[in-house]
Amino acid sequence: MAYPLVFAISLFSIINIVASSLISTGQTLLLNDIPYYVPATPYSTVSFVTSLKALGTAGGLVPVTFVSVSASNASLSTLENVINGYRTDDVWNDGFLEAILVQYSGGTAPPFPSNMSFTLPGANESSVVCVLPSNGSPSAIPPGPYFASRGGSLYQPLRLYSDFQGAFTQPLIAHSNGTYAALPANIAGIQSPAVGVPSRLYYTATPAKPLAGIRLGVKDIYDVAGVKTSDGNRAWYGLFPPASVNAVAVQRLIDAGAIIVGKMKTSQFANGETATADWVDYHSPFNPRGDGYQDPSSSSSGPGAGEGSYPWLDISLGSDTGGSIRGPSQVQGVFGNRPSHGLVPLTGVMPLAPQLDTAGFLTRDPAIWSAAAKVLYADLPFYNQYPKTLYTVSFPTTADDEADSILLNFLSKLETFLGTTSTPLNVSTLWNTTHPAGVSPNINTFLNLTYPVLISKEQTMLVRDPFYAAYGAIHDGRRPFVDPAPLIRWAFGDSLPNSTLTEAINNKTLFQNWWSSQVQSTDPATCSSSLVLYSASSGGVAPFYRNQYLGPPQVPSGFGTSRISPFAEIPDFVLPIGQAAYNSTVTLHAEFLPVTVDVMAAKGCDGLIFNLVRDLQAAGIVNETLAGQTVAGGEILLRL
Numbered sequence: 001m002a003y004p005l006v007f008a009i010s011l012f013s014i015i016n017i018v019a020s021s022l023i024s025t026g027q028t029l030l031l032n033d034i035p036y037y038v039p040a041t042p043y044s045t046v047s048f049v050t051s052l053k054a055l056g057t058a059g060g061l062v063p064v065t066f067v068s069v070s071a072s073n074a075s076l077s078t079l080e081n082v083i084n085g086y087r088t089d090d091v092w093n094d095g096f097l098e099a100i101l102v103q104y105s106g107g108t109a110p111p112f113p114s115n116m117s118f119t120l121p122g123a124n125e126s127s128v129v130c131v132l133p134s135n136g137s138p139s140a141i142p143p144g145p146y147f148a149s150r151g152g153s154l155y156q157p158l159r160l161y162s163d164f165q166g167a168f169t170q171p172l173i174a175h176s177n178g179t180y181a182a183l184p185a186n187i188a189g190i191q192s193p194a195v196g197v198p199s200r201l202y203y204t205a206t207p208a209k210p211l212a213g214i215r216l217g218v219k220d221i222y223d224v225a226g227v228k229t230s231d232g233n234r235a236w237y238g239l240f241p242p243a244s245v246n247a248v249a250v251q252r253l254i255d256a257g258a259i260i261v262g263k264m265k266t267s268q269f270a271n272g273e274t275a276t277a278d279w280v281d282y283h284s285p286f287n288p289r290g291d292g293y294q295d296p297s298s299s300s301s302g303p304g305a306g307e308g309s310y311p312w313l314d315i316s317l318g319s320d321t322g323g324s325i326r327g328p329s330q331v332q333g334v335f336g337n338r339p340s341h342g343l344v345p346l347t348g349v350m351p352l353a354p355q356l357d358t359a360g361f362l363t364r365d366p367a368i369w370s371a372a373a374k375v376l377y378a379d380l381p382f383y384n385q386y387p388k389t390l391y392t393v394s395f396p397t398t399a400d401d402e403a404d405s406i407l408l409n410f411l412s413k414l415e416t417f418l419g420t421t422s423t424p425l426n427v428s429t430l431w432n433t434t435h436p437a438g439v440s441p442n443i444n445t446f447l448n449l450t451y452p453v454l455i456s457k458e459q460t461m462l463v464r465d466p467f468y469a470a471y472g473a474i475h476d477g478r479r480p481f482v483d484p485a486p487l488i489r490w491a492f493g494d495s496l497p498n499s500t501l502t503e504a505i506n507n508k509t510l511f512q513n514w515w516s517s518q519v520q521s522t523d524p525a526t527c528s529s530s531l532v533l534y535s536a537s538s539g540g541v542a543p544f545y546r547n548q549y550l551g552p553p554q555v556p557s558g559f560g561t562s563r564i565s566p567f568a569e570i571p572d573f574v575l576p577i578g579q580a581a582y583n584s585t586v587t588l589h590a591e592f593l594p595v596t597v598d599v600m601a602a603k604g605c606d607g608l609i610f611n612l613v614r615d616l617q618a619a620g621i622v623n624e625t626l627a628g629q630t631v632a633g634g635e636i637l638l639r640l
């Protein structure tokens with residue numbers, strides 16, 4: 001292929017001087033039917049023995065497996081053991097056994113010939129074993145799958161997975177200079193965009209890189225260097241240039257070794273949108289659970305749907321202003337944390353309401369969750385002693401259905417674990433009797449408009465006005481398109497005097513102080529004087545289909561349990577604890593939806609909840625959840 005092109009260009013240049021720029025963006029390959037993207041730039045270059053040059057290639061490349069051994073114990077059985085360990089990796093496959101490149105450390109070369117042929121047990125064909133000269137350190141080239149050119153260039157491939165649930169806005173690759181770009185690859189024969197992930201074999205977690213090789217999705221309101229941010233709005237994406245630096249939160253995770261695999265969908269400007277009609281600019285991602293046509297919640301919908309759907313995606317960075325991490329975690333049955341407010345600067349993140357905005361995670365694995373939190377929230381204290389006061393809010397008292405009995409069962413195990421008995425807490429009643437002077441004794445009146453005032457007054461000022469001005473300046477005064485949900489909220493803000501913002505901030509602060517004096521104060525031994533439990537998703541009793549015609553979006557007025565943590569600035573973590581059946585009107589079959597519980601503690605006590613989850617997992621009371629049709633796994637229906 002290359003030959004005629006080169007010929008044509010040189011012929012041209014004889015006739016006329018033509019400036020031409022030919023840039024490789026890498027290539028895609030299928031190895032044993034598994035799709036890979038091979039970047040344009042090699043990871044490293046090595047000198048091969050001649051025997052490798054006889055191997056067949058595709059696109060000029062040979063699949064090889066790179067192994068590092070210590071010369072002292074290098075033997076064929078060492079190779080066999082090492083390579084058998086590679087079989088758990090989802091990127092490596094047997095096709096990479098075309099050749100085994102052995103790099104050794106420790107002085108003398110391993111005691112096998114440098115071009116021997118070797119058949120591993122379980123492999124169908126023999127591999128050529130090439131011993132490379134010692135590179136001093138066995139970690140000079142990370143072990144794992146590579147594609148090698150005959151010239152000795154070694155490329156680290158990305159395995160391509162289909163984003164068939166529509167969770168991503170833009171799959172990404174990292175350049176060696178630290179910037180990112182759209183992944184220039186797709187999977188042959190597959191409709192959905194591809195996301196590329198590197199082999200886990202390349203990475204080992206260390207104290208300096210605790211997240212080495214962890215595959216991270218990033219909600220598309222965070223800046224990633226080299227990439228445009230969409231905020232869920234196409235005009236915004238088109239208007240502004242790529243970010244030049246990473247958001248602070250993103251940078252912390254990268255520094256700790258996390259691998260960004262892509263930007264993930266957000267409802268527009270992180271406002272609440274319901275599938276499907278509210279999502280005009282971008283289509284809402286698909287919730288994998290149950291019949292596959294349940295609303296994925298918002299606004300961290302991409303992270304929620306991605307974590308629920310893809311076993312290859314470890315963790316996602318979302319944001320929560322009024323429930324944007326908690327909602328998607330609840331309905332997709334994954335762990336999710338709204339952290340204490342202010343734990344990480346939100347530089348490089350689109351604001352909704354700075355007094356309420358927080359950065360947190362969605363994931364299936366509590367251990368990865370906690371490790372990532374230690375990185376994102378530097379200096380967070382971790383407590384191991386738990387409070388004896390346990391409150392429940394809006395909890396069932398009798399097991400009227402499957403979800404209720406899961407919640408009550410969890411509560412009883414938690415009580416035993418903590419050595420305490422829970423007390424129901426009625427927030428309205430407590431407020432009515434203990435509220436600060438001079439404000440409404442009815443909490444629903446007092447805080448009814450606090451949330452919508454904060455988000456609308458702040459976002460119009462911080463996001464909308466500069467957006468409209470910049471768009472109008474290059475489009476002859478035109479307005480950009482904005483989805484109905486943010487428009488209705490912004491119009492609500494415009495309808496109120498500016499003084500309501502001060503009022504809202506004041507009311508929020510009064511509530512925050514009241515909560516910390518009445519319900520959750522700081523405790524020297526247990527960090528938080530109490531834990532508060534509530535359930536927002538109650539599994540089988542509340543399916544919420546995405547194929548219903550709803551009225552126009554509404555201003556999010558009203559006070560409810562989910563508003564406590566934003567106003568009180570406290571951590572609010574979602575734990576999946578089971579699943580309950582419902583009869584689907586789509587499949588006409590019984591399906592399962594997740595049952596989750598929310599745990600809240602005093603401000604700054606996030607580490608207490610992380611350790612509680614760790615201990616509850618060790619006690620079998622909370623488990624890792626799986627990607628798939630249910631929280632216990634299973635093939636997603638209608639998988640493409």
Ligand SMILES: *[C@@H]1O[C@H](CO)[C@@H](O)[C@H](O)[C@H]1NC(C)=O
Binds near residue numbers: 072073
């Ligand atoms: C080979 O030796 C190294 C250290 O010398 C050790 O870390 C490694 O586990 C050994 N490999 C096998 C397969 O025994």
Ligand SMILES: *[C@@H]1O[C@H](CO)[C@@H](O)[C@H](O)[C@H]1NC(C)=O
Binds near residue numbers: 051115116117
């Ligand atoms: C290994 O190399 C030797 C000498 O270079 C050659 O004679 C032999 O055929 C090679 N064996 C294989 C399996 O390539």
Ligand SMILES: *[C@@H]1O[C@H](CO)[C@@H](O)[C@H](O)[C@H]1NC(C)=O
Binds near residue numbers: 094123
């Ligand atoms: C070996 O070949 C058999 C028969 O073609 C096939 O079923 C099996 O998957 C192959 N094994 C490997 C490891 O490629």
Ligand SMILES: *[C@@H]1O[C@H](CO)[C@@H](O)[C@H](O)[C@H]1NC(C)=O
Binds near residue numbers: 176177
């Ligand atoms: C980083 O590298 C990419 C790919 O070579 C290039 O397109 C981009 O301009 C570079 N960015 C910076 C900031 O150097």
Ligand SMILES: *[C@@H]1O[C@H](CO)[C@@H](O)[C@H](O)[C@H]1NC(C)=O
Binds near residue numbers: 393394426427428429
């Ligand atoms: C709190 O008490 C009020 C008044 O008795 C009642 O109307 C309300 O339903 C209770 N709320 C909860 C969450 O139990």
Ligand SMILES: *[C@@H]1O[C@H](CO)[C@@H](O)[C@H](O)[C@H]1NC(C)=O
Binds near residue numbers: 428441
């Ligand atoms: C709160 O208490 C007052 C009396 O102090 C009473 O008049 C009012 O109805 C109560 N409101 C609610 C919502 O409980």
Ligand SMILES: *[C@@H]1O[C@H](CO)[C@@H](O)[C@H](O)[C@H]1NC(C)=O
Binds near residue numbers: 445448449
């Ligand atoms: C809350 O505000 C909405 C919108 O203004 C209003 O319709 C509703 O009656 C208010 N509710 C309370 C309890 O004040």
Ligand SMILES: *[C@@H]1O[C@H](CO)[C@@H](O)[C@H](O)[C@H]1NC(C)=O
Binds near residue numbers: 439440445450451
């Ligand atoms: C704040 O509280 C006052 C006093 O209860 C109330 O009149 C007002 O509507 C509240 N405003 C907002 C924006 O929360």
Ligand SMILES: *[C@@H]1O[C@H](CO)[C@@H](O)[C@H](O)[C@H]1NC(C)=O
Binds near residue numbers: 461498
């Ligand atoms: C309200 O605040 C906005 C943003 O700061 C400002 O542009 C506007 O002029 C203010 N309106 C009034 C009536 O003060």
Ligand SMILES: *[C@@H]1O[C@H](CO)[C@@H](O)[C@H](O)[C@H]1NC(C)=O
Binds near residue numbers: 582590
């Ligand atoms: C589903 O429908 C069947 C048959 O009507 C009924 O027996 C069962 O209780 C229903 N299950 C749920 C979870 O609603």
Ligand SMILES: *[C@@H]1O[C@H](CO)[C@@H](O)[C@H](O)[C@H]1NC(C)=O
Binds near residue numbers: 577578621622623
């Ligand atoms: C967690 O897993 C353990 C071991 O498989 C099991 O016994 C336990 O019931 C599970 N707990 C939950 C809450 O699913």
